[in-house]
Amino acid sequence: MIAIIDYGVGNLFSLKSSLKAVGADAVVTNDPKIIRSAEKIILPGVGAFKDASDKLFNSGLAEIVTEEAKNGKPLLGICLGMQMLFEKSFEYGETKGLSLLKGEIRPISDVISHDLKIPHIGWNALKFNGERSPLFKYINEGDFVYFVHSFFAAGCEDSLIATAEYSCDITAAVGKNNIFGCQFHPEKSGSVGLNILRAFCEKGGI
């Protein structure tokens, strides 16, 4: 069973439907017992980092997710959930994250060309970094995924598995040992996105 962490940020309807579509047994939950008994964890999130961080830490869920991830349980963060895996964010002041991965969250306006639109919204192609991640078992380099974000993970070279070009290379996905994250929305990225979720969810895979 896969636990989708429900900490009150964003709507989990599409994520839950997409996991069902790839045949995964997923439960949307904030129950520590269920999270601890799950085989894998997905940390979703849409919205502002500070609000999400407050909710995750104040509910005690941050502690449980961190503990389970450190014990080796596969964890996938999506969008803001991916950003939460890092040490800190500079969205409206400095806020701490889960510190499961090395790096920090910065505005894309720091790095992209000034004539580009913010948020980075729409379909963009994945460029793999280093060896092919097990998360990309069923997809190819150059496949398109759907992004909606204004902040990105910086200084995460040691976990970077894919980038997307938006006048410069922006972090698209990360993965290190049992911890993974997608800046894009696999649940909105058509068959490519479903194949990423399938690779994460399948037994004997990640």
Place this chain on the structure above:
Amino acid sequence: MTTKRIIPCLDVKNGRVVKGVNFEGLNDVSSPVELAKYYSDNGADELVFYDITASFEQRKLFSDILCEVASTIFIPLTVGGGINTVDDFDRVLKCGADKVSVNSGAIRNPNLVYEAAKLYGDQCVVLSVDVKRVDGVFRVFAKGGRENTGMEAIEWIKKCVGNGAGEIVVNSIDTDGVKKGFDLEMLDAVCNAVSVPVIASGGAGNKQHFTELFKTLPKVDAGLAASIFHFGEVDIIDLKKELNQNGICMRL
């Protein structure tokens, strides 16, 4: 780079897609779920569902259908029609919509865009605006294009973007249904006024019109159409291949 987007728009009334469609291999040509799946499997980058019903009961049916569509296809979904309050946003977002399009609702209640953007984020709020030239000035029309509000369109769009609209759908009443191409002059004026994504609507009659749109106005992010896709006059995969051959970045 992000690709340009091709977006089919489906009008739904009493649980059925109106105007019908003309595709081979579809058992039920007016089933929103079957059509959404068809488009999702055949190159659409995003879908717009427009609720053209009025009664409470019909609205409930629309929500049920939306839930079914959102659990069947996994590309971005925008929902419009009958969005007058933040509760309307909540209702369609809970059914799996990613973005919500407001038109007359924003004209009646100028705080709606601001309130919704604060709650759900700018990326969630799409301003749809029906524009027509009156004595050489771009004016905003309400009630499906029947009533001149007297507002100057560019000022209205700028105001809504300032309030948090994250994307603009520009429907040119002047070119809509004429099938002689998008309203490039109007779209250029909008693109030069705002920095959020602009979606062109109204006037597409063939593939070349989309090439012309993206070549002439590189700032336009997406092209939206209904009947030319529904009646098979333009096949989305063919269209995207042709655009790609013309040097326009598409998701193939």
